Amino acid sequence: EIMMTQSPATLSVSPGERATLSCRASQSVSSNLAWYQQKPGQAPRLLIFAASTRATGIPPRFSGSGSGTEFTLTISSLQPEDFAVYYCQQYNNWPQSFGQGTKLQIK
Amino acid sequence: EVQLVESGGGLVQPGRSLRLSCAASGFTFEDYAMHWVRLTPGKGLEWVSGITWNSGRTGYAESVKGRFTISRDNAKDSLFLQVNSLRVEDTALYYCAKVSMGTAGAFDIWGQGTMVLVSS
Numbered sequence: 006e007i008m009m010t011q012s013p014a015t016l017s018v019s020p021g022e023r024a025t026l027s028c029r030a031s032q033s034v035s036s037n038l039a040w041y042q043q044k045p046g047q048a049p050r051l052l053i054f055a056a057s058t059r060a061t062g063i064p065p066r067f068s069g070s071g072s073g074t075e076f077t078l079t080i081s082s083l084q085p086e087d088f089a090v091y092y093c094q095q096y097n098n099w100p101q102s103f104g105q106g107t108k109l110q111i112k
Numbered sequence: 113e114v115q116l117v118e119s120g121g122g123l124v125q126p127g128r129s130l131r132l133s134c135a136a137s138g139f140t141f142e143d144y145a146m147h148w149v150r151l152t153p154g155k156g157l158e159w160v161s162g163i164t165w166n167s168g169r170t171g172y173a174e175s176v177k178g179r180f181t182i183s184r185d186n187a188k189d190s191l192f193l194q195v196n197s198l199r200v201e202d203t204a205l206y207y208c209a210k211v212s213m214g215t216a217g218a219f220d221i222w223g224q225g226t227m228v229l230v231s232s
Contacts, residue, residue, distance in 0.1 A: 006174060039218035041157075048207060048225065049149075049157065054218035061220075092157050096211075096218060099162060099171035101147070106156040 007031050007095050011104035017112040020083050026107045028076040028093035037097035040069055040078045043106075044089045052091075053078065083109075114138035114221050116208050121226035128198055132226055134191040134208030139221075142166075142186035145211045147219060148193050150204035150228075160206070161193060164215060176202075198230045 008031040018024045028038070036056040041049040051060040053069035056076060066081040080087055088111050093104040120132040134146070147162040161182040163170045170182050181194040191208050205227050209219035 037216075041219075043151075043157070048222035049219070050222075051212070051218055051220045054212060054220075060212075060218075090156070094157075094159070094218065096216060099169075100173050101159040101162065101171075103149075103157040103159060 006100050007034060007098055007102050009093055009095055009102050009104035011091075011093055011107050013107060014105070015108045015110060017110050018083055019112045020085060022083055022112075024080040024083055024087075024109055026078040026080075026091055026109070028071075028078070028104050030074045030076075030095055033073045034095040034097035036072045037095060038069075038071070038076050039094045039096065040067075041092045041094065042087075042089045043092065049092065080109075085111075114210075116210065116221055116223035118206065118208055118223045118226035121206060121228045123229045123231065124198055125232050126199060126230055129194070129196045130198065130228060132193040132195065132206055132208075132228075134193075134223060136189045136191065136210070139210070141184075141189040145215055146184060146191045147209045147211070148182060148191075149207045149209055149219070149222075150202075151207065151225070152204040158204070163191070195228070198228070200230050202228060203230045204228060 010029045038056045040053040043049045057069045117135045148160040163182045179197045183192045205225040207225045210221040211217045212220035
């Protein structure tokens with residue numbers, strides 16, 4: 006089973022600033038990596054797939070990068086609605102796996 | 113509108129069983145692999161199980177292997193998860209999710225979830 010490790014667990018950033026979230030896989034997942042945003046009481050929302058492709062309707066301030074074992078989600082200028090929990094997911098191998106999440110909170 | 117609606121959750125005692133259902137609409141269900149994912153307060157999102165479009169392949173997390181069984185009925189646009197021998201640690205909100213591309217990929221559509229509470 007591939008372990009996904011996200012860092013940091015909690016990130017405090019001010020609105021308008023940049024946020025950088027990291028995700029590391031215990032073995033290569035190629036570019037089969039997705040990022041999701043989840044707010045309380047809501048289902049997860051797909052942001053990025055194939056490591057760097059934005060899903061439909063996702064604003065360009067969200068960007069993903071990386072391949073193999075190291076991945077990054079960057080939010081270029083935080084908006085109030087961006088404060089949430091973010092998860093990475095590898096879908097390269099079964100069993101698939103998620104990271105433990107990064108909580109992005111207002112500083 | 114593309115939609116997934118889960119049902120079948122509830123309060124159950126340890127060792128008992130439930131059958132979770134997911135009704136799909138707004139897309140050609142038989143063209144897509146489907147998955148179950150659960151959310152727990154302490155662990156976040158956990159992939160539980162997946163099934164290919166034709167049920168030719170199924171997969172399970174180690175934590176549920178041998179106790180949970182995924183299935184689908186393409187004629188009824190429905191996905192199922194039979195959960196047996198429930199444990200307290202299976203308490204979670206269970207989501208069904210559709211893959212973005214037919215056979216594999218990220219999960220682009222999620223239901224709102226059905227809650228399973230395992231307690232004596």
